[in-house]
Amino acid sequence: MKIVVLVKYVPDATADRQFESDHTVDRAGVPGLLSELDEYAVEQALQLKEKAEGEDVEVVALTVGPEAAAEAVKKALQMGADSGVHVTDEAIAGSDYLATSQVLAAAVRKVGESGAVDLVLCGMASTDASGSVVPAMLAERLDLPQVTLGSVIERQGDQVRIKRDGDTSTEVIGATLPIVLSVTDQSGEARYPSFKGIMAAKKKPVETWSLADLGVDAGEVGLDAAWSKVEAAEARPPRTQGEIVTDEDGSGATALVDFLASKKFI
Amino acid sequence: MTGRSPFELFAVDTLLDDEERAMRDAVRRFVDERVRPEVGGWYEAASLPVRELATELGDLGVLGMHLEGYGCAGTSATAYGLACLELEAGDSGLRSLVSVQGSLAMYALHRWGSEEHKQEWLPRMAAGEAIGCFGLTEPDAGSDPGSMRTRARRDGDDWVLSGTKMWITNGSVADVAVVWAQTEVDGRDRVRGFVVPTDTPGFSAPEITRKMSLRASVTSELVLDGARLPASAMLPEADGLAGPLSCLGEARFGIVFGALGAARDCLEVALAYAEERQVFGRSLSAYQLTQAKLADCSLELGKGMLLALHLGRLKDAGRLRPEQVSLGKLNNVREALAVARECRTVLGAAGITQEYPMMRHANNLESVLTYEGTSEVHQLVIGQALTGHSAFR
Ligand SMILES: Cc1cc2nc3c(=O)[nH]c(=O)nc-3n(C[C@H](O)[C@H](O)[C@H](O)COP(=O)(O)OP(=O)(O)OC[C@H]3O[C@@H](n4cnc5c(N)ncnc54)[C@H](O)[C@@H]3O)c2cc1C
Numbered sequence: 001m002k003i004v005v006l007v008k009y010v011p012d013a014t015a016d017r018q019f020e021s022d023h024t025v026d027r028a029g030v031p032g033l034l035s036e037l038d039e040y041a042v043e044q045a046l047q048l049k050e051k052a053e054g055e056d057v058e059v060v061a062l063t064v065g066p067e068a069a070a071e072a073v074k075k076a077l078q079m080g081a082d083s084g085v086h087v088t089d090e091a092i093a094g095s096d097y098l099a100t101s102q103v104l105a106a107a108v109r110k111v112g113e114s115g116a117v118d119l120v121l122c123g124m125a126s127t128d129a130s131g132s133v134v135p136a137m138l139a140e141r142l143d144l145p146q147v148t149l150g151s152v153i154e155r156q157g158d159q160v161r162i163k164r165d166g167d168t169s170t171e172v173i174g175a176t177l178p179i180v181l182s183v184t185d186q187s188g189e190a191r192y193p194s195f196k197g198i199m200a201a202k203k204k205p206v207e208t209w210s211l212a213d214l215g216v217d218a219g220e221v222g223l224d225a226a227w228s229k230v231e232a233a234e235a236r237p238p239r240t241q242g243e244i245v246t247d248e249d250g251s252g253a254t255a256l257v258d259f260l261a262s263k264k265f266i
Numbered sequence: 267m268t269g270r271s272p273f274e275l276f277a278v279d280t281l282l283d284d285e286e287r288a289m290r291d292a293v294r295r296f297v298d299e300r301v302r303p304e305v306g307g308w309y310e311a312a313s314l315p316v317r318e319l320a321t322e323l324g325d326l327g328v329l330g331m332h333l334e335g336y337g338c339a340g341t342s343a344t345a346y347g348l349a350c351l352e353l354e355a356g357d358s359g360l361r362s363l364v365s366v367q368g369s370l371a372m373y374a375l376h377r378w379g380s381e382e383h384k385q386e387w388l389p390r391m392a393a394g395e396a397i398g399c400f401g402l403t404e405p406d407a408g409s410d411p412g413s414m415r416t417r418a419r420r421d422g423d424d425w426v427l428s429g430t431k432m433w434i435t436n437g438s439v440a441d442v443a444v445v446w447a448q449t450e451v452d453g454r455d456r457v458r459g460f461v462v463p464t465d466t467p468g469f470s471a472p473e474i475t476r477k478m479s480l481r482a483s484v485t486s487e488l489v490l491d492g493a494r495l496p497a498s499a500m501l502p503e504a505d506g507l508a509g510p511l512s513c514l515g516e517a518r519f520g521i522v523f524g525a526l527g528a529a530r531d532c533l534e535v536a537l538a539y540a541e542e543r544q545v546f547g548r549s550l551s552a553y554q555l556t557q558a559k560l561a562d563c564s565l566e567l568g569k570g571m572l573l574a575l576h577l578g579r580l581k582d583a584g585r586l587r588p589e590q591v592s593l594g595k596l597n598n599v600r601e602a603l604a605v606a607r608e609c610r611t612v613l614g615a616a617g618i619t620q621e622y623p624m625m626r627h628a629n630n631l632e633s634v635l636t637y638e639g640t641s642e643v644h645q646l647v648i649g650q651a652l653t654g655h656s657a658f659r
Contacts, residue, residue, distance in 0.1 A: 074284070075288075078288060192292050192295060192296070192326060193288060193292060194292075194325060194326055194327040194339070195289055195292070195326065195327030195328065195331050195339035195341055195345075196327045196339045197327075198285050198288050198289055198292070198327075198339075198341075199285070199339050199340055199341060202285065
């Protein structure tokens, strides 16, 4: 069985995040890391590998991103993935979801050339853009069924049962592999890379592919091909202090009611 | 106002490679999540959940991490040092547990043991399922281990061990003890090492209680009352004091880094506290006298780190000499203790409480100053290297 886990390299949320002059996220100037939400996907892939007794399960970590994005693959390898793929090309910078999913789909297909891909695992969203749409777009492009927001995954052969946590209900979905599956942060704590994992990762194979390697036309991706553009971005203004009602003459309650009414809360 | 951390000031990260940073971060996260919330309680109660911690540290891969094979991670010595630093930022007791397991007990088996010793013990010790201790010091033989009285006597093919070891870390919780004893070879005494399973009849390890230092660490006496061992229990490759001394060299190396962890923790707390604390209408950290303290402490911490990393690189290149380890151990423990005390003053009365780590670290460092070669012993080692005169006796 072959699992591809999508891992995104995102700016560290604890650092100062910046936009570039074209209003894309600055990915070079700030420290980055493997998106925390993707760590859950890596963890689920590794658990499937560990639970598959006697069966050979290969976990491939795939990232699309600038040079530094190799860090995200490395982290996944340190956690226990078997090999990595890093798709990087100047022309990809500024790609929207449609273009990103196109590149990812081409990469998954290429990974599949050396043995069919049974499962594509993703996080529920990235911690920087938070779009959550890439798994669905990727499933469409690969012509595969998709299950999103899984919290528990059980597999028997090519059958999987996925617990899916929705806003109003919990569903249990049965599916036949291959599928595209996204998992939530409720799916189970991601492991620390152990020292043996860190040492072993140094020797694991990582392939670096360009758009040409994938047969994707550079004109179809990148900022210029994006379907939407950010025209302006500014930092949220600092929070202003709220109004303090001091009740000296018994008018406090009225003041509160007036306030709530003015905001249409009552 | 927020400023730079002392290690950032020295751009320490630029001296580390990716793997070293990843391992350091993994240990730091473990300490933050698992140790920090509880260590004050362990210290106060003078008890450490050694078994639990050992398996967790084993999962992480810290135990015997710089050894090759037998379930060990096989990292660089520098990475091992960085792990010691992060562990000791939690507590010197935790680092002691790891030092004794990895550098003393496991190293002794790895370096001097038979293939059977290694197969039997190392994988379980690396996983934290078996705990080891190292018995060299005796009630009347500390800095001068050659004067030890514990004796291994031949009886047929067996060895029979009698004597008492003192101040042995992990003693009461160990599954296996590496015990050093005098043997008689051709009418002359020779120190040899023995692998003693702690369920051997005649072996007991009462805990030493009422310590004022390293309270979150198990310290014990080892009593060998005619403990009978098969011929195979002797470490075949270690003949003479060079055996145990080589192990001490390993553990001392870890302490060169480790002590800096305790100092860094104190300094970070002092920096944060001084920023928050208002005195005479301003933040304490805005006063020149406070800044002089913080600057001096950062300087010592950073210098110590540069020294540690230099020694680490020498060790990884196989070129580290014992007197160089002495330079590092002497300087870094001594300065860490001075930093802990200075940082304590920044907190005033709050600094003497359990709420803050300074007194705990400072108390711990008193032990660290003494074990693995006292400061005086290291001065003598360095003095001998400089002058050619041995002033030990
Ligand atoms: C918490 C703790 C844990 C320990 N864990 C272990 C362990 O796991 N295994 C183990 O084998 N040991 C362990 N030790 C023992 C430690 O290694 C010894 O305490 C240390 O070697 C010093 O020996 P001593 O205490 O007998 O002091 P002594 O050797 O009696 O020294 C007393 C003083 O005399 C000084 N001195 C000694 N010789 C000279 C000299 N020639 N010239 C000038 N001054 C000198 C010393 O520096 C010291 O200041 C531990 C100790 C502590 C405190």
